[in-house]
Amino acid sequence: MKVLVIDSDGSSLDFCLRAKEAGHDVRLFVCTKKGGEARCVGEGWIHRIDNWRGSMPWADLIFLTGNDRYMSELEPFRKKGFPIFSPGVQGARLEIDRAFGQKLLKMAGVPCIPYTEFNEYDDAMKFVAKSGKRYVSKTLGDEEDKSLSYVSKSPEDMIFMLDRWKRLGKNIGRFMLQEFVPGVEIGVSGWFGPGGWSEYKNENFEHKKLMNGDKGVNTGEMGTVMKYVKDSKLFKDALEPVTDYLHSIDYVGDIDMNCMVDSKGTAWPLEFTCRPGWPAFRIMQACHKGDPVQWMVDLINGENTLKVNSDVAIGVVMAQPDFPYSNATGKEVTGIPVFGMDDVPRNSISPADMMMGKVASMKNGRITQVEMPVTCGDYVIVCTGTGATVSKAKEAAYKIVDKISFPNSPMYRTDIGDRLEKQLPLLQKHGYATEFVF
Numbered sequence: 001m002k003v004l005v006i007d008s009d010g011s012s013l014d015f016c017l018r019a020k021e022a023g024h025d026v027r028l029f030v031c032t033k034k035g036g037e038a039r040c041v042g043e044g045w046i047h048r049i050d051n052w053r054g055s056m057p058w059a060d061l062i063f064l065t066g067n068d069r070y071m072s073e074l075e076p077f078r079k080k081g082f083p084i085f086s087p088g089v090q091g092a093r094l095e096i097d098r099a100f101g102q103k104l105l106k107m108a109g110v111p112c113i114p115y116t117e118f119n120e121y122d123d124a125m126k127f128v129a130k131s132g133k134r135y136v137s138k139t140l141g142d143e144e145d146k147s148l149s150y151v152s153k154s155p156e157d158m159i160f161m162l163d164r165w166k167r168l169g170k171n172i173g174r175f176m177l178q179e180f181v182p183g184v185e186i187g188v189s190g191w192f193g194p195g196g197w198s199e200y201k202n203e204n205f206e207h208k209k210l211m212n213g214d215k216g217v218n219t220g221e222m223g224t225v226m227k228y229v230k231d232s233k234l235f236k237d238a239l240e241p242v243t244d245y246l247h248s249i250d251y252v253g254d255i256d257m258n259c260m261v262d263s264k265g266t267a268w269p270l271e272f273t274c275r276p277g278w279p280a281f282r283i284m285q286a287c288h289k290g291d292p293v294q295w296m297v298d299l300i301n302g303e304n305t306l307k308v309n310s311d312v313a314i315g316v317v318m319a320q321p322d323f324p325y326s327n328a329t330g331k332e333v334t335g336i337p338v339f340g341m342d343d344v345p346r347n348s349i350s351p352a353d354m355m356m357g358k359v360a361s362m363k364n365g366r367i368t369q370v371e372m373p374v375t376c377g378d379y380v381i382v383c384t385g386t387g388a389t390v391s392k393a394k395e396a397a398y399k400i401v402d403k404i405s406f407p408n409s410p411m412y413r414t415d416i417g418d419r420l421e422k423q424l425p426l427l428q429k430h431g432y433a434t435e436f437v438f
Contacts, residue, residue, distance in 0.1 A: 001024050001025070001060040001061060001293055001294075001297065002024070002025045002027075002058055002059050002060045002061075003016075003019050003024050003025065003026045003027070003059065003060065003061045003063065003293055004027050004029070004052060004055045004056070004058070004059035004061070004062045004063070005026065005027070005028045005029065005063050005065070006029050006031075006052050006062065006063070006064050006065070006070055006074075007028060007029060007030045007031065007041070007065045007066075008031050008064070008065055008066035008068060008069040008070060009065055009066045009278075010030060010039045010041045010352075010353060010377065011065045011066075011276075011278045011281075011352070012028065012030075012041070012042075012063070012065045013041050013042045013045070013046070013351050013352060013354060014282050014285065014350035014351055014352070014382075015063070015281070015285070015292065016028050016042060016046045017045065017046065017351065018285060018292040019292055019293050020046065021346075022291050022292055022293065024293050026046055026047060027047050027048075027049050027052075027055050027058075027059075028042050028046045028047065028048050028049065029048070029049050029050070029051070029052035029055075030042065030048065031069055031070075037330055038330075039376070039377070040330070040334060040355045040376035040377075041352075041353060041354070041355060041376060041377070042354075042355060043355040043356065043357075043376070044355055044356030044357065044371075045354075045355060045356045045373075052070075056077060056082060059082075059083065060083060060297060061083055061085060061293055061296055061297050061300075062074075062077075062082060062083055062084045062085065062086075063085045063086075063296065064084070064085065064086035064275075065275065065276065066275055067086065067087055067091070067092035067095060067096070067274050067275040068092070068096065071086070071088070071089055071092050072089055074086070075088065075089050078250070083297060083300050083301075084252070084300070085252055085253055085296050085299070085300060086252060086253055086275075087251050087252065087253050087255070087274045087275065088249060088250060088251065088252070090249040090251075091246070091249055091251045091253070091255070091274050092274050092275070094255075094272040094274050095271065095272045095273055095274040095275070096141065097140055097141070098138055098139075098140055098176060098271055098272075099115070099117055099140050099174075099176060101271065101272045102115065102269075104242060104245060105238075105241070105242070105269055108241035108242050108245070109241055110237070110238060110241050110242075110269055111266065111268065112268070112269060113178050113179050113181055113260075113268050113270075114178070114179050115176045115177060115178035115179065116176065116177050117140065117174060117175070117176050118174070118175055118176070118177065119173070119174055119175075121162045121163070121165060121166040121172070122166075124137075124162050124175075124177055125159050125162050125163060127177065128155050128158050128159050128162070128177065129155070129159060131155070132155050133155060133179055133180070134152055134153070134154060134155060134158070134179070134180040135152055135155075135158050135177040135178060135179060135180060136149075136150070136151045136152065136177070136178045136179075136180055137149060137150045137152070137158070137161070137162070137175060137176070137177055137178075138175060138176050138178060138271070139172060139173065139174075139175050140173070140174040140175055140176055141173050141174055148165060148170060148172050148175070149218070151180065152180070158177070181260050181262055181268050182260075182262065182263075183260040183261050183262040183263065183268070184260070184261050184423045184426050184427055185205070185206070185258065185259070185260055185261075185270075186203065186204070186205055186234060186258075186259055186261060186427060186432065186433060187203070187204045187205070187206060187256050187257060187258040187259065187273075188201055188202065188203050188204070188232055188234040188235045188238060188239060188256070188257055188259070189201065189202045189204065189239075189254055189255060189256035189257070189273070189277075189280070190202070190235060190239060190254070190255060191253070191254055191299060191304070191306060192246050192251050192252065192253065192254075192255055192299075193251075193252045193253075193299040193300060193301075193302060193304070194247075194250070194252075194300075194301070194302035195299070195302035195303055195304050196243070196247075196304070197240075197243070197304075198299070198304045198306050199230055199304060200228040200229070200230060200306065200308050201228070201229055201230070201232040201235045201239075202226055202227070202228050202229075202256075202280075202284065203226065203227055203229055203232055203234060203433055203435075203436070204224055204225065204226035204227075204256075204280060205224065205225040205226070205417075205419075205420060205423075206221050206224050206258070207221065207222050207223045207224065207225075207413065207416050208220075208221055208222065209222065210222060210324060210411075210413075211413065212413050212414060212415045213415065214419070217324060218324075219317075219323070219324035220278065220324065220379070221277075221278070221279055221280075221317065222316075222317050222412070222413045222416070223279070223314065223315055223316045223317055223412075223413055223416035223417075224279060224280055224283055224314070224315050224416075225312065225313075225314050225390060225393070225416065225417045225420060226280065226283055226284070226287075226312070226313050226314075226315075227310070227311070227312045227313065227435060227436060228287055228308040228309070228310060229310075229435045231435075233431045233432055233434075234257075234259060234261075234267055234432050234433075237259075237267045238257040238259055238267055238269045239255065239257050251274075252299065252300055253274070253275065253276065253299075254273075254274075254275065254276050254277070254281070255272060255273070255274050256272065256273040256274075256277055256280070257269050257270075257271075257272055257273075258270045258271055258273070261426075261427055261430065261432055263426075265429075265430030265431070265432075267432070278352075279315045279317055279350070279352075279382040280315075282315060282350035282352070282382045282384070283313050283314075283315035283350075283382065283384050284313070285347070285350065285384075286313050286315075286347050286348065286384040286386055287308045287309050287311065287313050287386065288306065288307070288308055289307040289308060289309065290307055295307075309386070310435075311386040311387055311388060311393065312386065312387055312388070312389060312390050312392070312393040312436065312437075313384055313385070313386045313393060314384065314385055314386075314390070314393040314394050314396075314397040314416055314417050315350070315382045315383065315384045315397065315416075316382065316383045316384075316397050316398065316400075316401050316412055316413065316416050317379065317381075317382055317412060317413075318380050318381050318382070318383060318401065318404060318406075318410050318411070318412045319378050319379050319380055319410070319411045319412065320333060320336065320375060320378050320380055320406065320408045320409060320410060320411060321333075321378065321408065321409055321411070322378060323378035323379060323411060324378075326377075326378055328378065330376070330377075333353070333375060333376070333377050333378050333408075334355075334357075334374070334375060334376045334377070335357050335359065335374050335375065335376075336374055336375040336406050336407055336408045337357075337359045337372055337373070337374050337406060337407065338351075338354060338372075338373045338374065338375060338380065338381060338404065338405075338406045339404070339405045339406065340403040340404045340405055341373060341404065343403050344383075344400050344403050344404070347384075348383060348384050348385065348396075348397075348400045349381060349382070349383055349384070349400065349404070350381065350382040350383075350384065351373065351380075351381055352377070352379045352380055352381055352382060353375055353376050353377025353378060353379045353380055354373050354374065354375055354376060354380065354381065355373075355374060355375075355376045356371060356372070356373060356374070357371070357372070357373075357374035358370065358371050358372075359372060359374060375406065375408070380406065380410075381404060383397055383398075383400040383401045383404060384397060384400070385397030385398070385399065385400060388437070389437045389438060390417045390420050390421075390424075390436060390437070390438045391417075391438060393417065394416065394417040394418075397416070398414070420436070420438055421438050424436055424438055
């Protein structure tokens with residue numbers, strides 16, 4: 001089949017490679033960064049194009065990695081029946097406009113954590129001072145600055161951060177303060193199309209902090225534990241109630257709900273993710289059976305043909321400085337050779353910010369230039385292991401990590417999955433994550 005990938009965030013390389021390896025004809029469009037700097041993802045590896053519009057009539061599958069850029073421009077194509085694998089404008093709104101997502105959940109009868117919307121820092125600080133409660137701040141809009149999403153430790157902590165952002169001139173726009181609820185964080189996702197939900201639901205545990213023990217700054221994610229299941233109480237509580245709405249907007253693709261399960265067993269929905277998550281989608285590939293493209297085309301056409309294995313899968317992100325800040329120039333993070341990829345099973349690695357390039361090496365005692373995979377960003381590769389239990393999946397994942405190396409100070413956590421030893425019993429006594437074994 002002919003596959004057009006419109007990549008708004010540089011996250012599609014692994015899918016493109018898998019599609020190409022399966023015999024499909026792949027064209028990749030990668031948009032520039034918001035500052036205008038070009039992304040080199042996939043250069044020399046995948047057929048890249050400069051303009052996606054001319055390839056629209058050519059494609060049997062049009063896959064969008066994100067839900068922000070180009071979404072509105074593609075909406076007329078969706079209405080004309082082009083085979084577009086994406087949630088559409090209304091689907092993306094569930095994630096981008098968190099308040100809208102929360103209102104939809106309430107209308108569907110799902111209990112939600114109380115929140116208040118603000119436009120001004122001063123109003124928010126007065127509100128926190130009066131209530132004396134602990135809050136989580138979240139932006140409301142499509143120009144999200146993740147540094148403005150913050151889980152406070154106390155009312156004083158929240159007031160300080162709001163005042164700091166004000167003094168730094170951070171233009172937060174609309175934002176919400178949501179009451180803090182302690183508990184165990186767990187997510188559930190499902191693939192959805194005209195034929196409804198896929199029979200498999202994906203339960204997952206994100207590890208967002210940079211360092212072991214969930215210390216340090218937030219990142220996109222440093223690793224995830226996941227498992228495809230057929231019966232999920234969390235899905236029934238948090239996602240199934242919005243089924244009719246998803247049908248009404250012709251939603252296609254992955255939709256994830258991150259939740260906090262409190263000590264009484266109530267699952268409080270935190271936020272939607274309405275796109276293939278990263279590294280989630282990369283880790284899922286290790287669980288998918290068969291052709292990586294056909295089931296996506298089928299989903300668009302109302303058929304649920306995805307087949308998966310039932311193992312636990314753990315993905316570990318390997319990055320390089322200055323991740324997660326990404327302030328380094330392209331030259332500083334580009335051209336670093338990545339070794340060991342040929343020494344591990346293909347299904348266990350997901351190249352990310354990578355391309356093909358030439359590096360200095362030695363052959364027969366002489367210095368020469370060798371073409372091989374090199375970095376082109378700070379989010380380098382995801383290593384995945386699977387197993388019947390969390391412990392076995394972790395062991396398999398880190399065996400892969402140990403075989404991958406690159407000269408520029410690899411960064412990764414060594415404890416992905418460990419916290420589930422304590423968290424799984426807390427969830428399972430309330431009927432959640434029952435198919436996981438540590």
